[in-house]
Amino acid sequence: HAQRRLTLLSCSDGSPRPLTDKILERPRLVERIRASMADPALAHMTCYNATTSERALALALDIPLYACDPDLLPLGSKSGSREIFREAGVPMPDGVEHVHDLSDVVEALVQLKRRTPDLQRAVVKLDEGFSGEGNAVFSFRDAPAGAGLARWLRRAVPTRLAFEAPGLDWPHYEPKLREMGGIVECFVEGAGKQSPSVQCRIDPRGDIELISTHDQVLGGQSGQVFLGSSFPAAPAYRFDIQAAALRVATVLRRRGVLGRFGVDFISVPRGHGWEHAALEINLRKGGTTHTFMTLQFLTDGAYDPETGLFLTPAGLPRFYYASDNLQREAYRRFTPEDLIDIVVDNGLHFDGATQQGVAFHMIGAVSEFGKLGMVCVADDPGRARALYAQAVAILDREAGA
Template identity: 60%
Template structure:
């Protein structure tokens, strides 16, 4: 692939984003003279909807400042944990429909005595699971919290995004509206924001605490690489905005010609999720010179290794043509880690680093997210913070809002570490719910300067979190069984010591033998021990 052609793809990606951004602000916010009659929803994606969405978003700043000044101020949070992502990519994840339950941590907002939560899911969530979370609430009677919680379900297990299911059910939309006492003090909270979530916010008449979907390109693999360059954050050598198998081949050839010592490259779908859209190609046995291009063309379909089980080159190439993607150099080192930094841009436009993690990865080449440890190693947590600050400033200027995370590959170099940024998740992610659970339960604060999280009594907290505690022996265990096992074996969170185990993804347990945990301790070692004890207990009890 020529440099001109690769540059053309990059320019076209930026041009497309510019069109989206321009389309969202053609009409000034003060010019809303809606052509839509009162009570009639504008057409999804229309200029009328974009104008109405922009006006709704103006409410977030004042609401945020009001709640920051008075946590007892009334508000309603409509939680829509829709994974509005590519259905084929999501299907690669075991029990993915139950991933909506990861945002049950938002029920802990009920700690605020005048906060109402409306939680909508695809399928009914077991009462035992809801009670489990409500019993975790410190200082709030369960009855009081329950009275401010509205649970609604679509009763639909299809792979259609939850938000689409809601929009397709007018009576359900009415029930959500009825559960909002005052739309002026309400907002939608979601996993990721797409045109579907924008339409939902407009039709409910409340703002969306999330990015304008016009910015979604910045959260793709290609958009991430462009933004890292703009922010001055190091990244692997590679190419973005690739569109088909020929682009992949030419990028693979060019990277090897640039670096003759290169052993592998990573191939990634632009909108892959949790590492399942990634693949690896090895140069082992590759010839030099002019024979390289022909060798790559022949070997690429045969030796590319996919992270997702059952994937084939034919299917992957077809998906690549639909979605686009990148090829980048595989980072090597004597010790390699995969840390991440989590950031937030609040409704008043302030960007901040909220946490750092070391990711626990698995899969054939170690690219699938399994869990995380918090906080990241102090040897490089400040490096992550500084990179997060730089990226946050660029995203803030682009108008981004809400939580985002940056993933890195970190290689030990002598006594220090070298970092390469590889991805921006412009949404909530696998590290969001464990950290929110910790915050809600302990009221602590993360200090990005020293990389430590401490409670109000200056007690440090650490955790080991996993979304993939899985065994075939766990199948058949119900939520009630899990809670019995946890109580009988002391696997619970102790509010006095502020240590212990919290479960999530409980709904996936019986069918898939899978659940998640957050194990909180006063050291990394204690958190890891809680996790090991949990696995040991579940393994023993599930074989009875």
């Protein structure tokens, strides 16, 4: 029955440009989209990320766009996020916003080092960086004290910044910084630190809804690149970050934000508790949106903010471990159909009776790039992780990896 409710239309244009722009260039296609709506009065448009193009398409279709107004997107930049955190009274790392060139970066680093003399590392972030790949870490190792610090930094920054994105260097990074702007902030150190996030929604009536919490799985040179997530966030701090996210959501609502967004944190064990610092706001759907919606649609359950758990209609909790960055060169020998056959043959597919098992996504990329995503649902967080490890081991075996 799902297929009967699905209408697929093609631009017949494989060029590497935004899909919305391709649609807008084709008035007859816009008209076909409009004609496919059974009742335009009940329709709305949703998308991963809303830009001026998506706003133009919604206006052309004469339906509401259920997303943040593109004019408000600067609130979700790295600089804008820090300004919102400050207004909401939510702790964040010490830092400087709106840096645009080497001189700004040097001045910001000097300020941070003077305020925190034992600071070991700082991070430079592009305002519009995505999944941590616009970040670069700077080490103060061997930095001189006193008046010579600024001169040393001017020489050291272009050569000592460690970029998260492979192959990036300062001559290519600085033009992006000039164009987008960015921030410099203290790199949060600490053994056992975690990277949780909270997903929220502001509906057209202005009501704020807590959708979910996650512990993010991060990789890259300094652990800042998003690889996947586990749901929900750890019970030791999920209610603390929910409360902080609600304060952020209240400020965003006053500014006119609508739709889904996420707030990322860094959490470090201190003494008998946890210390949290807000890092950024993503005014869009994120890497955890499709995994959480997969759980919703597979189980018909709902998230309970009072317990921080996802409950099935029978009241049973469900957990998952997910990745959208599982990649092996050997996986290119698989077709999407092969993936489904493999999990079914090994008894790992999602079972509607037990409401546990493996569900794939992004499988259209497997044959060309050897890349896929996976959501592993279980009745216990440990079993969800074990299910993921088991599925990866089976795929590796089948691929001869």
